[in-house]
Amino acid sequence: MADPVVLPYVPSTSIFKNDIFKGKVAFVTGGGSGICQTMTLNLMQHGCSAAIVGRKADRLQASADWLQKQAGNGTKCIATPADVRTPTDLNEAVRKTVEAFGRIDFVICGAAGNFLAPMDGLSENAFRTVIEIDLLGTYNTFKATIDELKKSHGAYIHISATLHYNGLPWQAAASAAKAGIDALNQSIAVEYGPFGVRSNVIAPGLIADTEGADRLTPKGAEDFMSMRIPLQRSGQKGDIGNMAIFLFSDAASYISGSRFIVDGANWHNGGFWLPYPDSQLDPKSIKDLISGSKL
Ligand code: COA
Numbered sequence: 047m048a049d050p051v052v053l054p055y056v057p058s059t060s061i062f063k064n065d066i067f068k069g070k071v072a073f074v075t076g077g078g079s080g081i082c083q084t085m086t087l088n089l090m091q092h093g094c095s096a097a098i099v100g101r102k103a104d105r106l107q108a109s110a111d112w113l114q115k116q117a118g119n120g121t122k123c124i125a126t127p128a129d130v131r132t133p134t135d136l137n138e139a140v141r142k143t144v145e146a147f148g149r150i151d152f153v154i155c156g157a158a159g160n161f162l163a164p165m166d167g168l169s170e171n172a173f174r175t176v177i178e179i180d181l182l183g184t185y186n187t188f189k190a191t192i193d194e195l196k197k198s199h200g201a202y203i204h205i206s207a208t209l210h211y212n213g214l215p216w217q218a219a220a221s222a223a224k225a226g227i228d229a230l231n232q233s234i235a236v237e238y239g240p241f242g243v244r245s246n247v248i249a250p251g252l253i254a255d256t257e258g259a260d261r262l263t264p265k266g267a268e269d270f271m272s273m274r275i276p277l278q279r280s281g282q283k284g285d286i287g288n289m290a291i292f293l294f295s296d297a298a299s300y301i302s303g304s305r306f307i308v309d310g311a312n313w314h315n316g317g318f319w320l321p322y323p324d325s326q327l328d329p330k331s332i333k334d335l336i337s338g339s340k341l
Pocket of ligand 1: 158160161167170171172175262
């Protein structure tokens with residue numbers, strides 16, 4: 047059987063100019079760790095200043111220090127602690143960001159909470175908690191930042207998912223929340239397009255080295271899961287960063303209200319009808335499994 051082709055991840059610094067975001071400012075909820083931390087780093091590597099938002103002040107400050115050091119180009123990152131469920135916290139975080147940098151151009155709504163549990167195994171409070179962090183947190187972040195984005199003609203990116211495109215077991219609360227986020231994205235795009243504000247969704251698939259991959263996927267299933275992904279690897283956090291850089295850049299100035307799935311085509315690979323990728327790489331190897339085929 048032929049070996050599958052695996053297209054490598056290529057960092058944004060090899061593709062985009064280093065100063066495309068010079069003078070711009072990003073406000074990133076969930077920027078203290080994981081995908082949103084890497085997106086923040088990637089924006090900073092292209093000249094953007096950043097404020098990251100999270101609940102744990104110490105961890106957030108450590109992350110801001112790490113981001114500044116890692117970017118290594120003089121761009122600044124500040125920690126503005128807030129719980130996205132608390133609008134007054136967010137208003138204060140926005141105030142501190144504008145005080146430090148004078149403006150906000152880009153907002154990433156990325157703060158999220160999730161856990162695997164069957165619907166009737168979740169408490170009402172557990173369901174509400176996920177909706178409050180993910181969906182209401184996105185609305186609260188929008189509400190706290192929209193005035194600044196109207197001034198700067200800025201853009202939103204909301205981190206959603208693909209899990210609600212069909213009925214994924216044990217993900218009811220997050221599915222409902224992410225479906226709501228997709229809807230909010232469209233409303234923001236339509237209501238604030240005339241103010242020069244854009245809004246888009248990124249829906250990551252399986253992204254390696256994240257809390258989500260660690261907590262939400264079965265242990266020991268990494269190789270099997272990667273094989274099911276048509277592009278034959280799990281995503282890197284920088285794959286999402288690359289999409290963010292494109293969407294915040296002027297190259298995307300006519301793109302709003304859209305959803306961008308960054309999952310190696312994973313969610314399109316429906317069902318378990320045929321061994322995959324064997325059925326593609328060596329069709330004859332599976333002929334004994336099927337009747338009626340003229341292979
Ligand atoms: N399974 C089922 N219910 C859970 C749960 C789990 N793994 N984790 C938390 N809950 C429930 C709690 O039991 C509680 O409900 P109860 O009051 O009826 O018992 C409710 O959710 C709220 O949990 P609590 O920890 O008090 O809320 P919080 O606001 O402090 O934190 C989270 C909520 C989601 C942030 C927290 O569970 C967490 O830290 N999760 C891991 C981080 C995460 O989700 N990262 C994103 C990965 S994609």
